Amino acid sequence: MSDETLLEVQDLKVHFGGKKLFKKAMVVHAVDGVSFTVPKGKTLGIVGESGSGKTTTALAVLRLVPITAGKVQLDDLEISALEGDELRHSRKRFQMIFQDPYSSLDPRQRVGEIVREPLDLMDIGEEKDRDQMVRDLFVQVGLRPELTKLFPHQFSGGQRQRVGLARALSTKPDLIVCDEPVSALDVAVQAQILNLMRKLQEDLGLTYLFISHDLGVVQHLCDHVAVMYLGQIVEQADRISLFKNPQHPYTKALLSAVPKARARDGSEERVRLKGDPPSPVNLPQGCRFAGRCPVAIDKCHSVPPELKDRGDGHMASCHLLDE
Amino acid sequence: MTSLLTIKDLVVDFKTRAGNARVLNQISLELKSGEILGIVGESGCGKSMTALSVMGLVPSPPGKVSEGSILLEEEDLLQASNARMRQVRGGIISMIFQEPMTSLNPVFRVGDQIAECVLLHEDISKTDAWERAVEMLTKVGIPEPALRAKAYPHELSGGMRQRVMIAMALSCHPRVLIADEPTTALDVTVQAQIFDLLKDLQRETGTAIIMITHDMGAIAELADRVAVMYAGHIIESGLTKDILENPHHPYTRGLIACVPHLETDPTEVRPYLSEIKGVVPSLTELGKGCAFADRCPYKTPVCEERRPDIEPISEGHAVACHNVEYVVAV
Amino acid sequence: MATVDEPIVVESQSPIREAMRAFRQSWAGMLGLILLILVVLFTYVGPFLYSVDPFEVIWAPLTAPGETERAPLGTDYLGRDILAGLIHGGSATLYVGLAAGFITITIGILMGAFAGFFRGAVDEVLMRITEFFQVLPALLFAMVLVTLFPPSIYIVALAIGIVSWPTTARLTRAEFLRIRTLEYVNAARSVGAKNSRIMWRVILPNALAPLIVSATLTIGIAILFEAGLSFLGLGDPNVFSWGLMIGAGREYILDAWWAVTFPGFMIFLTVLGFSLVGDGLNDAFNPKLRER
Numbered sequence: 045m046s047d048e049t050l051l052e053v054q055d056l057k058v059h060f061g062g063k064k065l066f067k068k069a070m071v072v073h074a075v076d077g078v079s080f081t082v083p084k085g086k087t088l089g090i091v092g093e094s095g096s097g098k099t100t101t102a103l104a105v106l107r108l109v110p111i112t113a114g115k116v117q118l119d120d121l122e123i124s125a126l127e128g129d130e131l132r133h134s135r136k137r138f139q140m141i142f143q144d145p146y147s148s149l150d151p152r153q154r155v156g157e158i159v160r161e162p163l164d165l166m167d168i169g170e171e172k173d174r175d176q177m178v179r180d181l182f183v184q185v186g187l188r189p190e191l192t193k194l195f196p197h198q199f200s201g202g203q204r205q206r207v208g209l210a211r212a213l214s215t216k217p218d219l220i221v222c223d224e225p226v227s228a229l230d231v232a233v234q235a236q237i238l239n240l241m242r243k244l245q246e247d248l249g250l251t252y253l254f255i256s257h258d259l260g261v262v263q264h265l266c267d268h269v270a271v272m273y274l275g276q277i278v279e280q281a282d283r284i285s286l287f288k289n290p291q292h293p294y295t296k297a298l299l300s301a302v303p304k305a306r307a308r309d310g311s312e313e314r315v316r317l318k319g320d321p322p323s324p325v326n327l328p329q330g331c332r333f334a335g336r337c338p339v340a341i342d343k344c345h346s347v348p349p350e351l352k353d354r355g356d357g358h359m360a361s362c363h364l365l366d367e
Numbered sequence: 368m369t370s371l372l373t374i375k376d377l378v379v380d381f382k383t384r385a386g387n388a389r390v391l392n393q394i395s396l397e398l399k400s401g402e403i404l405g406i407v408g409e410s411g412c413g414k415s416m417t418a419l420s421v422m423g424l425v426p427s428p429p430g431k432v433s434e435g436s437i438l439l440e441e442e443d444l445l446q447a448s449n450a451r452m453r454q455v456r457g458g459i460i461s462m463i464f465q466e467p468m469t470s471l472n473p474v475f476r477v478g479d480q481i482a483e484c485v486l487l488h489e490d491i492s493k494t495d496a497w498e499r500a501v502e503m504l505t506k507v508g509i510p511e512p513a514l515r516a517k518a519y520p521h522e523l524s525g526g527m528r529q530r531v532m533i534a535m536a537l538s539c540h541p542r543v544l545i546a547d548e549p550t551t552a553l554d555v556t557v558q559a560q561i562f563d564l565l566k567d568l569q570r571e572t573g574t575a576i577i578m579i580t581h582d583m584g585a586i587a588e589l590a591d592r593v594a595v596m597y598a599g600h601i602i603e604s605g606l607t608k609d610i611l612e613n614p615h616h617p618y619t620r621g622l623i624a625c626v627p628h629l630e631t632d633p634t635e636v637r638p639y640l641s642e643i644k645g646v647v648p649s650l651t652e653l654g655k656g657c658a659f660a661d662r663c664p665y666k667t668p669v670c671e672e673r674r675p676d677i678e679p680i681s682e683g684h685a686v687a688c689h690n691v692e693y694v695v696a697v
Numbered sequence: 698m699a700t701v702d703e704p705i706v707v708e709s710q711s712p713i714r715e716a717m718r719a720f721r722q723s724w725a726g727m728l729g730l731i732l733l734i735l736v737v738l739f740t741y742v743g744p745f746l747y748s749v750d751p752f753e754v755i756w757a758p759l760t761a762p763g764e765t766e767r768a769p770l771g772t773d774y775l776g777r778d779i780l781a782g783l784i785h786g787g788s789a790t791l792y793v794g795l796a797a798g799f800i801t802i803t804i805g806i807l808m809g810a811f812a813g814f815f816r817g818a819v820d821e822v823l824m825r826i827t828e829f830f831q832v833l834p835a836l837l838f839a840m841v842l843v844t845l846f847p848p849s850i851y852i853v854a855l856a857i858g859i860v861s862w863p864t865t866a867r868l869t870r871a872e873f874l875r876i877r878t879l880e881y882v883n884a885a886r887s888v889g890a891k892n893s894r895i896m897w898r899v900i901l902p903n904a905l906a907p908l909i910v911s912a913t914l915t916i917g918i919a920i921l922f923e924a925g926l927s928f929l930g931l932g933d934p935n936v937f938s939w940g941l942m943i944g945a946g947r948e949y950i951l952d953a954w955w956a957v958t959f960p961g962f963m964i965f966l967t968v969l970g971f972s973l974v975g976d977g978l979n980d981a982f983n984p985k986l987r988e989r
Contacts, residue, residue: 093554094525108883132889140887148880152712152902162888193709200646211888230409230647231581235625235640242639257555264627264637287633301559302629303584316563317556320524 050251051082051105051219056114058097058104073324074100076275078114082219082268087245087252089266089283091259091298095321097275102221102255106140107131118219136166136215143224145204149196155207156182156192162214181210186240202233209240213248221253226261238265259302263287271295274332275324277351281358291360294333331363339364369440371575372398372421372460372543377435379416379425381650388650390416392599394435395677398543403569403576405590405607407583407622411647412596414579418545421577422462423452439543458488461536463529465548470532471520478504478516481535488539503534508564526557530564537568547579562588583623587611592683595619598648598658601677605684615686617694618643618659657689665694716906719981726977732970736963740787749781751937759953771955773946779959782942786960789938790920790967793854797919800858801865802912806901808862809869814877814896824870827863835860836925843931850933857922861915868911872904906982913975917968924964939964 058075075097082088092098103109105116107123116124118138126134142148149158156178163174179189185206196204205225212220225241226234238261244250256262262269263283270280271294279292290296293315300315317336322328328335334344343363351361379391391413398404406414419425421437423444437444444455456462464470472480481500482493491499497516504512507530520528529549536544546565550558566589569576578589586593586607594604595616603616614620621643645662656671657663663670669689677687688694720726749755754776755767762771762779770779812823842856876882877900885899926932927940928947939960946956 093556103883106887108886132891135887135889138887140884142880142884144880148884150881150885150899150903154709161885161890165889195710195712197712198710202646208884211884215888231622231626232409232643233646235627235642238627239639239642259555260627260629263629263633264640284633284635287629287631297556299629299631301555303559303562303582303588304629316559318560320526320557321554 048084049081050084050119051088051253052115052117053081053101053105054079054115054117056101056104056116057112058100058109059112070325073275073327075104076324076327078272078275078277080270080277080280082251082253084218084251085245085249086267087254087265089254089256089262089269090272091256091262091269092272093257093298093321095274095324096272097324098255098257098272099223101272102140102223102253105253106135106138106221108140133166136162136168137217138219138221139212139215139217141205141208141212141220141222141225144228145201145208146196146228148208149204151196154193154195155199158196158207159192159210159214162211166215168215177214178210181214184213184244185210186236200233201229202236205229205233205237206240209237209244213244217250219251219253221255223255224257225254227256227258234261241265259287259299271298274321274327276332276361277359278333278362279358279360280351281360285356285358289358291354291358291365292333292362293337293339293364295360297338331361369400370397371400371440372396372577373436373438374417374421375436375438377417377420377437378433379413379420380431380433382429382431383651385649386651389653390430390599390650391420392653394599394601396594396601396604398575398577400542400575401569401573402591403565403578403589405578405580405586405593406596407580407586407593408596409581409622409647411598411650413599414596415547417596418462418547418577418579421460421543421545422456423447424456454488457484457536457541458539459541460543460545461539461541462545462547463532463536463549465551468520468525468528468552471528473520476517476519477523477531481516481531481538484535485538499538500534503538504531506537506568507531507534508560509534525553526560529553529557529561533561533564533568537572537574540572541574543577544574545577545579548581549578550585551580551582558585565589583611583626584628595622598653599650600658600674600687602659602687603685604677609681609684615680615684615691615695616659616688617663617665620694657687665690665697716978716981720977723977723980725973726980729970729973729975729977732966733974736787736967736970737791739784740791743784743787747780747784749778751777751781751785753777753781759949759956761953762955770959771953773942773956774949774953779942779955782937783939783959783963786937786939786942787963787967789850789933789936790923790940790964793850793857793923793938794916794920794967794971796851796854797857797861797922798912798916800855801861801915801919802908804858804862805865806869806908808866809871810873810896810901812866813870813873814892814900816874820870823866827866830860831863833860836922839922839926840929840931843926848931848933850936850938853923853926853932854919856926857919861919861922865908865911865915868907869904872907873900876900876903906978910975910979910982913971913978917971917975920964920968920971 056075056078060072060074061070078101080088090098090101100109104111111124114124121134121137159178159181160174163169163177169177178192182189182192187203187206226237229237245252254266266283268282269286270277273294279295290299297315297317315338319336322335330346331344331349334340337344341363349361349363351359354360354365374394374396377391377394381388381390394417406417408414420432425432432445478497478500481503482496485496485499501512501516504516509515509527509530550561553561565576580586590607593607593610594601597618603610603619610619614623624641625643627640643662648658648661655674657675660666660670667690675687675689677685679685680691755778756765756772756776758772758774758776760768760772762769768778772778808823808827812820839856839860843852846852882895882899885895923938924940924943927938928944930944932938932941942960943957946953950957
């Protein structure tokens with residue numbers, strides 16, 4: 045096990061809006077100063093609710109949305125500094141698996157063409173070998189190679205997600221960013237895909253950046269976890285430390301809100317949050333969670349807390365932990 | 368407790384290009400007054416169709432209720448007139464849906480929509496109906512209800528809209544509330560709020576709830592009893608505690624085991640998840656055997672020969688499996 | 698549906714072939730297609746079977762149908778054969794319809810695609826231009842164009858094309874805005890596709906279905922438009938078209954109903970044909986209807 049860093053993200057910011065010809069500027073701080081690293085061959089999970097900026101973070105790492113500020117470094121490659129053709133050719137080193145198995149495959153392409161497209165665009169391998177490479181990829185993700193001629197609508201959700209995996213694997217990437225790859229699938233299929241992803245990671249030494257709202261899935265798959273709230277990371281730790289010993293009140297509430305699939309015994313403490321997450325347009329002045337926080341003090345409403353190490357690399361941003 | 372709603376041997380067929388799909392196959396269910404019944408299963412298992420059948424909303428064509436009965440106490444809803452069904456819907460049985468954005472009309476204020484619903488079923492003045500709307504909004508925990516009643520749906524967050532839907536569904540004091548995946552579109556912290564709200568309201572009003580979901584967690588939180596559905600059949604039913612702690616049907620077992628459950632005390636070693644092989648069979652191609660046979664690790668020849676009936680194995684716990692004893696023993 | 702474990706190879710179902718199959722099941726579409734085939738046969742095979750010059754005076758003016766064998770559908774105010782006119786007028790009418798439809802689709806797709814794909818300032822500018830053309834009174838503007846230049850069917854087609862593209866542009870833009878947010882567009886980008894590839898190879902093919910439907914309807918409208926212009930005497934006087942025949946016959950409508958009714962009926966059949974084909978295509982491309 046090496047702890048060599050593969051992906052390093054520093055103070056990443058993505059702000060939307062502000063530039064409109066005839067309309068008033070309204071800036072959305074979708075991602076607002078996010079930093080993390082992912083070691084080679086490991087999985088970092090980013091969890092959060094809608095509007096937390098987790099998906100935008102993923103897209104920004106892949107340069108699929110414009111980065112406002114910050115640095116994204118993949119090994120020796122500074123992704124955030126690439127432009128034009130250089131960026132396009134570098135994309136073979138970082139790939140993505142999408143959330144919706146129904147909209148992530150072009151309905152007018154045969155699945156074989158979908159998996160072959162990256163090989164053609166990136167000029168990988170000899171042209172005559174590419175069909176065989178596609179068939180090998182199909183086998184690798186558990187699909188029969190004869191199926192390459194079919195169209196996406198002939199597949200079930202789980203099989204489509206396998207095609208998406210084959211497409212992502214085709215360029216032999218170092219990093220795969222997974223945006224809620226199983227949340228649209230039925231639970232039985234979800235287990236198949238999660239196991240496949242695990243196996244591929246073990247076989248190929250892949251590094252995953254795994255975006256999800258499902259804490260159970262994140263706990264199962266990820267080595268490190270970052271919790272996002274309104275565009276910022278509020279807590280970040282290795283898997284065991286985070287789930288065993290959550291520090292931030294938001295993480296605690298999130299963990300407590302997840303329904304446990306066993307009969308109720310009424311023993312555990314319940315934290316219930318009031319209201320919905322506020323919108324990332326009008327951000328509060330102090331801690332972004334203060335408005336919903338069950339334990340907020342005066343200071344929380346005026347001064348934003350810092351993300352600090354609370355021992356053994358367990359990071360959390362909360363004034364109450366500073367006392 | 369008396370039985371409020373009884374579904375007996377319900378069969379619903381859908382005509383498709385590929386042939387006749389039997390989306391509900393001899394479903395029998397019983398809802399007692401004041402209880403929460405969970406119906407759980409994967410997409411396409413027939414859980415939503417069960418709800419639509421009760422509401423008399425099976426899309427026809429292509430759907431058709433072929434056999435069976437749905438008794439509201441003594442009255443068979445399948446024989447009821449259209450006028451009577453309109454009274455029943457919203458008045459005696461109401462429903463809330465998965466997507467709170469599309470189930471509210473975007474051009475009317477939410478208060479008006481609730482009041483409208485009350486006026487349809489009760490003979491009261493418009494002012495009274497509006498007051499009822501505000502009262503219902505208070506009940507479902509919406510802050511500043513008098514103000515929010517004047518809001519349009521898009522001005523409310525997803526959680527608020529689902530609360531409005533619940534307020535609307537409960538505005539005529541129905542005896543049965545059907546909740547079809549009410550929290551799937553919501554964030555977990557909001558989902559927890561809605562679960563608490565449903566539990567409180569159920570305790571307060573005594574409304575019986577049918578909770579349709581794919582999430583065993585939601586069942587554990589809310590339901591008193593559960594029915595597990597697979598490919599149009601009920602394959603296991605019983606008390607929530609029994610089903611979760613002591614599932615008998617191989618499918619129920621698989622369904623519980625394949626979900627990565629959140630543990631408060633995670634371990635260093637993470638096993639692979641247990642899988643249910645393959646995919647749900649097409650409803651047009653079900654043979655005469657057990658619908659789960661192809662995916663079942665305990666399959667024996669009899670499973671392909673004959674479909675198992677659902678039979679009680681203990682008080683209130685019933686399973687449809689030829690090899691129950693063997694499955695449990697392993 | 699295929700599963701991982703199933704041994705049989707399933708046949709691939711191309712979305713286009715699926716749509717064609719659905720089209721064949723739509724009675725409206727098939728009826729429209731038959732109408733159009735008949736109109737085309739009438740127009741392009743007719744001249745070989747019935748070789749009368751439509752400009753030639755062959756009999757007494759305003760002869761009613763059936764009065765002479767020389768002109769089975771009667772003659773117009775100059776004594777020209779109506780049947781010959783119908784046969785020879787079709788090609789100009791169809792030409793104007795198809796050419797105008799082609800111009801409409803080309804400009805519309807280009808404007809809509811760039812606006813919808815790049816959004817922002819490009820969108821604002823292109824859409825303001827589109828709106829400018831949309832608020833122009835179409836008939837008046839076409840009349841101005843036709844009067845400024847020497848009347849020819851090319852100018853007529855161009856004029857109709859220029860006034861009709863904004864609808865297509867808006868439709869294209871809406872489709873591009875919808876599709877560009879779908880994940881397969883991001884997927885194409887993340888495997889290294891350029892903007893041009895994404896626009897024309899990924900988004901456009903998926904946006905085509907409603908555009909084809911709208912193009913079919915546009916052709917019908919263009920044919921009516923041509924008839925309108927010719928009726929007002931603004932068509933190409935050297936080319937025989939159904940619109941021209943109606944225009945020429947309008948003064949005698951009370952004495953010689955046949956001079957306007959027959960060309961009018963041909964226009965009706967053609968427009969109906971295109972419209973029904975449009976309906977059929979709409980059914981074929983709409984997967985929700987297809988399930989029934």
